[in-house]
Amino acid sequence: MKRVKEKKKKRRWLRYTMIILGVLLIGICGYLYSIYHSLTNAVDSMHQPIRETSEKRQETVTLEKKDPFSVLLLGVDQRKNDRGRSDTMIVMTVNPKTESIEMVSIPRDTRTEIVGRGTMDKINHAYAFGGVEMSIDTVEHFLDIPIDYFIQINMEGFQEIVDAVGGITIENDFDFTYEGVHFPKGTITLNGEKALKYSRMRYDDPKGDFGRQLRQRKIIEAVIREGASLKSLTNYGNIFSALGNNVKTNLTFDEMVDIQANYRQAANKIKQQQINGTGTKIDGIYYYQVPEEERQAISNLLKNQLEIAS
Template identity: 60%
Template sequence: MEIQTKKGRKWLKVTGIIILLVFVAAGVYGYMVYHSLKEAVVTMHQPVKRTVPEKREQPVALEKKEPFSVLMLGVDERKGDKGRSDTIIVLAVNPNTNSVKMLSIPRDTRTEIVGKGKEDKINHAYAFGGIPMSMATVEEFLDIPIDYYMQINMEGFQDIVDAVGGVKVYNDFDFSEGDSHFPIGEINLNGEQALSFSRMRYEDPRGDFGRQLRQRQIIEGVIDEGMSLSSLTKFSSIFNAIGKNIKTNLTFDQMVDIQKNYKDAGKSIQQMEIKETGKLINKIYYGLVSPEEKTRIQTELKKQLELQ
């Protein structure tokens, strides 16, 4: 009996040591993840100066779980050319309903370019005045505050997709682009394939609307993979890819608040689309949005941001 008791105590000690080592390892791992993320955010962080009155009197209080908006701009920057924001997506995040509204704005949408005093294609705002003019123009177009921005280098976006291990999407239109063929159904895409998948629009009878749908699918796929447990083992490559290819005015502390207070909202992403009528004006193609359609979009976003 005494021998069994000693053996029991010995195993208890061994078990205790193993549990302690697991906790230490988890702590070291958590420390590494924390500091890798912090380094990436320092590289990403790029404050923006707003030159026009904003639609919020006070900044969003993330620690109080207030709804907020993000303008995502996918930019192809070439040497000697500032580039245009060919991908324009607005995210309206509400932690109280645990949902995200994701709106794609077609790049040919005709609207007032704030700061230029004229109407033009909405994606020209970036070429004219960079991030500040893009934020102000989208803010005026949607009549909602744009709290944060994320500028994504589209050429480097494939690195982010590869870093999370690829993405899974459902393709509703059979087509080929470059060296890749995309059949109808659920498909797995690596970074290069995801970039081709999200860029094609000429073969799609829906034109830019079909392209927007595919872009939103890729973004949702990256979010899903990034939130999965398997991505924890890839944190170094993920943070490295993000740091190189994304710029944002979000600080590290704000990102921590978002992760803590808003993480459940990412589980319900609802896509929105703008209905437009194509028209040639002075031989240039534009997408025209009716007053009724603009009101519909604005109302839905204001409700999501609890501005009504």
């Protein structure tokens, strides 16, 4: 009799345990589905298709085959009723064989031909004249390489992304005050509003536009770091919503998955290149002039990374 009771008790505890595990499993599956659903909705909001293959490509890039590829990052200062200009332009070439990324920042005042208008102007004006496609065409012409993908970040709404990840912590190189906010040298924590101001200051930076680009890269790296942390899992809805509202790209969800699977090791070896030139005024307007030898050297570097003949 005693053994029968013990067996019944064990079966009861086993049943309770299985019920609890089942409820937990259903909850976890629901949570994961909710994350997946929010992510795919965000990707749908972000997706902005453009022309399929660059004219500078003989064959289409296949991410499944681990082909090297390029990305144009555009940080657009876009405000209400104003398309804005691409104040940040960064070209990234990714090679999974060498497991490396070459990152080149193009100064916003760089003087070059604006493709589609046939005029010489500042490279960041291409976005104001013709949006993403004119920016891509102009950068392709300037560097003589194909641009396979683009990622556009609205810097005005970037503060929403920073707030969504709970703020960021960065190392500030020098003490300065901008638009009423003091940024001391050293480790600082920023909310969205302060991060936006920190990224915009330009004229008091001893490195000028290069210094601003460096600060913007720090913010983007900090956002990625915070977004990947475990604490962000509880706030994924706001994060995906902020991304969907402020980021545009021609990358599809499947392509993002392929990049994560086949190229993630390249992120461990990022080399940042600076385009050297000199500032000058033409008809009273400031431009950044890049010597042909420098432009060609950067072009050859990126072609080598993309495994394209120079």
